[in-house]
Amino acid sequence: MNVLILNPPAVDNVRIVREGRCMQRQEAWGTSWAPLTLALIAAILREAGFKVSLKDCSNDGISFKQLKDIIQDFRPNLVIVNTSTPSIDGDLKVANVTKEIDKDIKTVFFGIHVTALPEVVFKKNPNVEFIVNGEPEYTIRDLAMSLRDERPISEVKGLIYKVDNEIIYNEKRPFIENLDELPYPAWDLISLGGYRLPITNLPFLLVLTSRGCSNSCRFCAAGVFYGKKARFRSWRKIVDEIKYVREKYKINDFLFWSENGISDRRHMYNISQGLMNEVPGVKWICNARVDIVDKGLLEVMKKAGCWMIGYGIESGTQRILDLMRKNITIKDIEKAVKLTERVGIEVTGHVIVGYPGETKGDILDTMKLLKKLDPDYIQVYCCVPFPGSPLYEESKKFGWLKYNDWSMFEQNFSIINTPDLSAQEVMALREKMIKNFYLHPRKILKMLIKIRSPQEITFFLSLAKRYFTSWVKNY
Numbered sequence: 001m002n003v004l005i006l007n008p009p010a011v012d013n014v015r016i017v018r019e020g021r022c023m024q025r026q027e028a029w030g031t032s033w034a035p036l037t038l039a040l041i042a043a044i045l046r047e048a049g050f051k052v053s054l055k056d057c058s059n060d061g062i063s064f065k066q067l068k069d070i071i072q073d074f075r076p077n078l079v080i081v082n083t084s085t086p087s088i089d090g091d092l093k094v095a096n097v098t099k100e101i102d103k104d105i106k107t108v109f110f111g112i113h114v115t116a117l118p119e120v121v122f123k124k125n126p127n128v129e130f131i132v133n134g135e136p137e138y139t140i141r142d143l144a145m146s147l148r149d150e151r152p153i154s155e156v157k158g159l160i161y162k163v164d165n166e167i168i169y170n171e172k173r174p175f176i177e178n179l180d181e182l183p184y185p186a187w188d189l190i191s192l193g194g195y196r197l198p199i200t201n202l203p204f205l206l207v208l209t210s211r212g213c214s215n216s217c218r219f220c221a222a223g224v225f226y227g228k229k230a231r232f233r234s235w236r237k238i239v240d241e242i243k244y245v246r247e248k249y250k251i252n253d254f255l256f257w258s259e260n261g262i263s264d265r266r267h268m269y270n271i272s273q274g275l276m277n278e279v280p281g282v283k284w285i286c287n288a289r290v291d292i293v294d295k296g297l298l299e300v301m302k303k304a305g306c307w308m309i310g311y312g313i314e315s316g317t318q319r320i321l322d323l324m325r326k327n328i329t330i331k332d333i334e335k336a337v338k339l340t341e342r343v344g345i346e347v348t349g350h351v352i353v354g355y356p357g358e359t360k361g362d363i364l365d366t367m368k369l370l371k372k373l374d375p376d377y378i379q380v381y382c383c384v385p386f387p388g389s390p391l392y393e394e395s396k397k398f399g400w401l402k403y404n405d406w407s408m409f410e411q412n413f414s415i416i417n418t419p420d421l422s423a424q425e426v427m428a429l430r431e432k433m434i435k436n437f438y439l440h441p442r443k444i445l446k447m448l449i450k451i452r453s454p455q456e457i458t459f460f461l462s463l464a465k466r467y468f469t470s471w472v473k474n475y
Helices: 036-047 065-074 088-101 110-114 118-124 139-148 235-249 265-278 295-303 320-325 332-342 361-373 390-398 422-440 441-449 454-472
Strands: 002-009 016-020 020-024 053-058 078-082 108-111 130-132 158-162 166-169 204-208 253-257 283-289 306-314 346-353 377-382
Touching: 002 065, 036 053, 036 078, 036 139, 036 204, 053 065, 065 088, 065 130, 078 088, 078 139, 088 108, 088 118, 108 110, 108 139, 110 118, 110 130, 118 130, 118 166, 130 139, 139 158, 204 235, 235 265, 265 295, 295 306, 295 332, 306 320, 306 332, 306 361, 332 346, 332 361, 346 361, 346 422, 361 422, 377 422, 422 441, 422 454
Parallel strands: 002 053, 002 078, 078 108, 108 130, 204 253, 253 283, 283 306, 306 346, 346 377
Antiparallel strands: 016 020, 130 158, 158 166
16 A cells, blocks of 8 residues: 655745644745654554655645646555645645545645644545544554555544544544654655755754643644643653664754753753763754753753754743743743853744734833843744634634734734734834844854855855745745
């Protein structure tokens, strides 16, 4: 049985990264991420005896016309489609393409959006047959095996489907408790040269460290996909995978992928010790909450190759942090950034603007905090109420949504009007915040100092152009 696994083609040349809660165009990071979840699904299906093909159409520039040719050549029995909110209308078109070729080809869609709004998805496109409810790997494996072995799909936990226009919800599948069960991703199925770090242009890959988050941030939709409890891969499994990938694929740079990279200090300490002892010279980055790090842990992480941490700063005013239910303080933010910079690890500060209740004065206070903190990089997002988040339901209830067009649910667009700020005002303030930060002469000089070759200069200038034209201002 043949199975085709897809990141669907880009629409209007907007290439969306689809990895769990991260749903943004490539220009947000100046790069694309290798499709970790797709590669995990591919590895699981190969172990179960399926013939598998994986296509990252968005990153590789594969059009819908070219995808049609791929399907005709490969003749899959099942097509697995990754989705995101801003790309959902284009993602669902894959079902139309498969039915044009062969009505017997089955399609299954997964992702936060389809998990949160399955009935909307089925109504939008009658050719959609199956939806995964939450964490995808084992539900997709069991669906494929049921189709191959002609077993009832009613027995597949975590599956949503239609029978005679009735939507059937199978028993919900428990989250994978032992993440060590998962095989190494099937990176051999894609061209790894297309996933490179900004500025240095070095190849990098994602490595899964944990899933789930027990925090209650109102803007986050990850809980419907990976749950509200942190689950960890063992440090042994993580270190072994990094060692394996470096030896097999000659890649030395990694992004630790999780909802919260340091949910447990001891877990991160053990990973760092393992890397120091067994994979010296490796380089990696992760994300973290500002209320979890301490000097001792940061020093060990630095020695183990961590060169950057992304912190969820979100706002420069305590009132807005409390409205978001971040459960952090401004003092937590200042302490974490100061400690991280002191040990020599670079900092990316992640900020949200336009949260309901936020005023222009609050956003200006966030600008002041960023100036005081002086992180190496910032990412500034418009507040977007993604389906699956508590903020989405709240935005519908109070009539804040300005657009119903899913393609506008990108964090470079503001799509909510509140009594305090219009969507247009939020986008203008976001642009001002980014330009004030990155176009300061001292920041430009600091960026240029990091460039070490003529090739890096060319790559950096191209990256900067795409960032400012497509991510900073695109309205």
